[in-house]
Amino acid sequence: xxxxxxxxxxxxxxxxxxxxxxxxxxxxxxxxxxxxxxxxxxxxxxxxxxxxxxxxxxxxxxxxxxxxxxxxxxxxxxxxxxxxxxxxxxxxxxxxxxxxxxxxxxxxxxxxxxxxxxxxxxxxxxxxxxxxxxxxxxxxxxxxxxxxxxxxxxxxxxxxxxxxxxxxxxxxxxxxxxxxxxxxxxxxxxxxxxxxxxxxxxxxxxxxxxxxxxxxxxxxxxxxxxxxxxxxxxxxxxxxxxxxxxxxxxxxxxxxxxxxxxxxxxxxxxxxxxxxxxxxxxxxxxxxxxxxxxxxxxxxxxxxxxxxxxxxxxxxxxxxxxxxxxxxxxxxxxxxxxxxxxxxxxxxxxxxxxxxxxxxxxxxxxxxxxxxxxxxxxxxxxxxxxxxxxxxxxxxxxxxxxxxxxxxxxxxxxxxxxxxxxxxxxxxxxxxxxxxxxxxxxxxxxxxxxxxxxxxxxxxxxxxxxxxxxxxxxxxxxxxxx
Numbered sequence: 001x002x003x004x005x006x007x008x009x010x011x012x013x014x015x016x017x018x019x020x021x022x023x024x025x026x027x028x029x030x031x032x033x034x035x036x037x038x039x040x041x042x043x044x045x046x047x048x049x050x051x052x053x054x055x056x057x058x059x060x061x062x063x064x065x066x067x068x069x070x071x072x073x074x075x076x077x078x079x080x081x082x083x084x085x086x087x088x089x090x091x092x093x094x095x096x097x098x099x100x101x102x103x104x105x106x107x108x109x110x111x112x113x114x115x116x117x118x119x120x121x122x123x124x125x126x127x128x129x130x131x132x133x134x135x136x137x138x139x140x141x142x143x144x145x146x147x148x149x150x151x152x153x154x155x156x157x158x159x160x161x162x163x164x165x166x167x168x169x170x171x172x173x174x175x176x177x178x179x180x181x182x183x184x185x186x187x188x189x190x191x192x193x194x195x196x197x198x199x200x201x202x203x204x205x206x207x208x209x210x211x212x213x214x215x216x217x218x219x220x221x222x223x224x225x226x227x228x229x230x231x232x233x234x235x236x237x238x239x240x241x242x243x244x245x246x247x248x249x250x251x252x253x254x255x256x257x258x259x260x261x262x263x264x265x266x267x268x269x270x271x272x273x274x275x276x277x278x279x280x281x282x283x284x285x286x287x288x289x290x291x292x293x294x295x296x297x298x299x300x301x302x303x304x305x306x307x308x309x310x311x312x313x314x315x316x317x318x319x320x321x322x323x324x325x326x327x328x329x330x331x332x333x334x335x336x337x338x339x340x341x342x343x344x345x346x347x348x349x350x351x352x353x354x355x356x357x358x359x360x361x362x363x364x365x366x367x368x369x370x371x372x373x374x375x376x377x378x379x380x381x382x383x384x385x386x387x388x389x390x391x392x393x394x395x396x397x398x399x400x401x402x403x404x405x406x407x408x409x410x411x412x413x414x415x416x417x418x419x420x421x422x423x424x425x426x427x428x429x430x431x432x433x434x435x436x437x438x439x440x441x442x443x444x445x446x447x448x449x450x451x452x453x454x455x456x457x458x459x460x461x462x463x464x465x466x467x468x469x470x471x472x473x474x475x476x477x478x479x480x481x482x
Contacts, residue, residue: 095244099183100220102190102240108225111137116224121212122261123399130212130258134266137192137209137226139173143268148172149286149389150267154179154259155277157187157245162277162434164195167202172286173269174207176277177262179254182246185211185219190240193227198234210266212258217246253404253454257397257412264392273389279316279431283325288369289389289429304371307422311388314426315359316342316351318433327363327428334360339432345439349383353425364428372427377417382480385409386423387431395419398465404451405458410482411465417479418469 116135121128143150151170154177155163163176180188188211196204213219247254264274271289273281289312295301304310317330320338324330333339342351353359354375364370377384395415401408416423466481 092244092249095249096183096246098243099187099246102243103183103186103221106186106190106221107228107231108222109228111224111226118223121258121399122265123257123396128258128399129215130255131215131218132210132212132262133223134210134262135208136211136223137196139204139206139208141173141205143173145268145270146290148269149271149273149289150175150269151281151286152260152263152267152272152274153177153277154256154263156247156254157184157191157240159277160188160191160195163207164199164203165280165434166277167206168200169280169283170202170206170286171284172206173267175210175263175267175272176207177210177212177259177266179213179247179259180211180219181213181217181250181252183220184246185213185223186221187240187243187245189221189227191238193229194232194234194238197229197232208266208268210262212262214252217250217252253402255399256403256408257401258399260397261399264396267392270391271389272392273314273387275314275387275431278434279387280323280434281314282327282330282428282430282432284367285314285369285429288367289426292369292371292426301371303374304424307374307424309394309419310374310422310424311390311394311416312424312426313353313386313388314429314431315353315356316387316431316433318342318344318437319435320437321435323432323435326366327430328366330430330432331360331363340437342431342433343438345437349381350385353384353386354381355425359425359427362427366428369429370427372425375423375425376478377413377421377423378478379480382417383410383482385413388423389426394421398461400461400465401458402454404454405461406451406455407458407462407482411462411469414466414479414481415469415473418473418476 116133118131118133120126121130121132148171150173151166152175153163153166156179160178163174167174178188178192192209196207211219211223246252260274264272271293273285275281292301292304296305299305304312317334317339318341319333322333322338324333324339330339341353341356344352355373359372375381377386395412397409398411401411
């Protein structure tokens with residue numbers, strides 16, 4: 001082979017070798033005699049160690065020659081950025097470096113709101129551990145208070161793409177709160193800019209973005225600035241998707257109720273639909289709802305008009321593949337078992353609403369949202385977590401609870417019960433989760449172990465909130481604790 005290993009100085013030419021050299025086993029002509037000098041006697045163990053050392057050196061050098069050297073000689077091109085980012089996800093420090101690189105390479109520009117200041121969160125205000133920047137990037141179109149219904153939602157950088165789908169399915173304004181600790185600000189800023197520049201036109205026209213972050217993890221870039229959307233290349237793939245977020249790497253809890261409250265508070269309309277970013281609305285929901293409100297005002301929707309206070313429940317479903325636009329399409333899928341009510345297989349009580357069996361058998365009047373029924377959130381539906389249209393005057397979500405710890409909406413629903421709210425279930429209005437029917441994992445113990453510290457913390461806070469509400473409203477037999 002002719003390799004010149006530098007473990008001593010071994011050559012193939014044996015001329016001039018000292019024939020008096022002491023060799024055990026007659027190995028003087030074998031290559032593994034590497035390093036043995038003339039006239040030296042070696043013990044068996046020392047020779048064995050030396051032999052393996054030389055073998056190891058041979059393997060390393062051979063691997064370099066076979067792999068690294070050809071690439072260097074042929075000037076192998078660097079990996080595609082997306083491929084490199086994907087490989088980086090296996091090592092946290094690479095994700096951090098990649099995110100910081102995004103911060104340093106983004107082209108930022110000034111805005112008309114250069115002098116704006118951050119605020120505390122809606123419920124905790126100045127005592128909040130979070131800073132809120134409302135209208136970091138407002139929609140280009142404005143809506144009057146009674147002109148439409150605001151879809152208020154929240155997200156982290158990973159889920160921002162869903163906002164594009166929402167915007168095409170919602171005719172009114174969307175108010176979106178985004179959690180952006182440290183480098184997540186840059187990831188979110190890049191993805192928002194890409195979506196506005198390259199996504200549906202409705203994103204730019206209808207979506208207002210609000211950013212918030214922990215006070216001890218402020219943005220890694222100047223939060224007064226926005227990304228220059230003119231620099232976005234819509235022909236290129238979005239390259240930040242594979243970078244894990246700072247929140248994920250640092251195992252930060254997601255303050256879901258802070259996000260919900262921010263998005264709702266920032267809405268420009270009287271009526272709002274606080275929902276999740278992966279829940280897509282039925283066709284024409286906003287305008288058909290306002291038409292129903294007009295009928296209530298005129299006394300034509302007697303069941304809804306006769307009760308107060310009230311909120312308007314929008315039933316939620318999940319589907320196998322295709323998101324339906326109308327109730328007719330939804331019912332077809334439901335009867336084929338391609339659709340179920342939301343969380344049917346993972347949390348049966350969470351979204352199963354009263355009289356669902358009747359709701360799924362009555363098609364209603366096409367193009368018209370009406371009152372289906374009026375109920376209370378009382379036993380046996382005391383664990384029900386409906387999503388509903390309301391005003392901005394309803395109780396806020398408790399900001400001390402995290403998403404990871406579960407039960408994050410339970411306290412707000414309990415308060416609605418204590419205040420004797422009526423839940424008006426709407427017919428023909430519905431929400432559908434992004435395709436894919438969820439099922440309980442067979443390895444639940446393994447999957448949920450990471451949640452345990454958060455669940456324990458939420459449970460303690462939940463008990464504390466229940467005690468506070470009992471002191472405020474008194475005991476209620478109808479409004480049971482979960």
